[in-house]
Amino acid sequence: MSLHAPKLAPRDCGDCQIRHRAVCARCDSDELARLEEMKYYRSFQAGQNIVWSADRMDFVGSVVSGIATLTQTMEDGRRQMVGLLLPSDFVGRPGRAIAPYDVTAVTDLVMCCFRRKPFEEMMGTTPHVAQRLLEMTLDELDAAREWMLLLGRKTAREKIASFLTILARRESGLKARAPKGQITFDLPLTREEMADYLGLTLETVSRQMSALKRDGVLELEEKRRITVPSFDRLAEETGDDADGGMLA
Amino acid sequence: MSLHAPKLAPRDCGDCQIRHRAVCARCDSDELARLEEMKYYRSFQAGQNIVWSADRMDFVGSVVSGIATLTQTMEDGRRQMVGLLLPSDFVGRPGRAIAPYDVTAVTDLVMCCFRRKPFEEMMGTTPHVAQRLLEMTLDELDAAREWMLLLGRKTAREKIASFLTILARRESGLKARAPKGQITFDLPLTREEMADYLGLTLETVSRQMSALKRDGVLELEEKRRITVPSFDRLAEETGDDADGGMLA
């Protein structure tokens, strides 16, 4: 693990790359000023835990850069990832100080944290934060339910394909709508983390990745770097209908 | 299917049995009056669809009495239930008119519906509805994530035990905290519906129910009526830790 600090935080909210997607998206300049007073940045290195399940959390906040995971663990060690947090995603719940899940940085990561108390007060007095948080929570609920279908009903191959489709869509979505042609991206997760996300074992993940490679659905030069020759071909493997089963 | 109309709706909000748990829980009498203007009741018979996936929804609303399910279906017919709606639970999403799931009444059911447009306006102007809806959505998200662990990592026996534990807890919870001694209740779902909820086949559900009966964890006189001699014994079968893995 490197010792140098992860990417620097933005100078102020105006410069922030998640300004228009995070909980603060709807805030006017007055509200932003209030948030600035209660906010502070924290950096985490890849592999570090941000929050431990059952521990007290004195803050809530947004992922500014990097990727984090939400995981639940059973007594005997079985693990299930229940969320993948990308930049602008929210961590914590107003009104609850005890964390229900482990939150872990899988890459170097920067969080924009708000002290719990003043944030909760603001939730009660100005509507824009609460409105945006509701919207984001509803989106997360949709994503969780999509994942329930995957976990309960999809085959290992379909699970892998679905996961890769999300990554591929996100990768190409940053550039242009409707992914066409060849897409290349890095896997943010290890095989084991993928397994925890998909409700599989790491061996099964590895085997299905090899199978998809063998069948020409994807190419693997380095272990963590993936090329998808045809997005549509990959999407066919997910078991979803043509539009990818996404919400309209 | 019986032809007589299901249970009557309450006269007004003051008499309503879900008044203090539904989206309207936090509303003062002025706000309640506004809601009364946009609300109407609808009754559904057991088995009837309330909403079809991909159809337009002109209302949102609360389940007043009865039980409904949220289900997703894949092209080839594989089905996964992604939610079980009990009295006070909310249906629909402000800001989205297209339903992402099928909503089906599994018992006779009454809904308190709000016309979409005025409800959305109210969301923007008075904070109490939005605040309560946020709280409820966060609870649903927790429940969905709990279910992700079940779907991804639990064995068939643990899945059944977990589901029955929820029902048993709810049954005894209505009377007293900390379920002790013998609990008896009716299954609201068929074996097939349980299978769709738990990510299993109906045969596996049936087999595991028989196994739990054989092992003395539960008694089955009629197919849908269950007696749990010891709640703790059942809870041991869920794979969760002692407190049932519930949130503090």
Add this chain to the structure above:
DNA sequence: CGGTTAATTGAGGAGATTCAAGATCCGTGG
């Protein structure tokens, strides 16, 4: 009563897991 739906049970098979052995990658220090 039939006829229908729901539930149980059995036999056989498929898909994923477990256990185990190697291969590959990468940072570190000789």
Add this chain to the structure above:
DNA sequence: CCACGGATCTTGAATCTCCTCAATTAACCG
């Protein structure tokens, strides 16, 4: 620069859990 060690990943063989297909039994309703 290259060799070592740990972590990550791949692959194989055996096993097991759950599914599929099929036959029966039980409950339900006119």
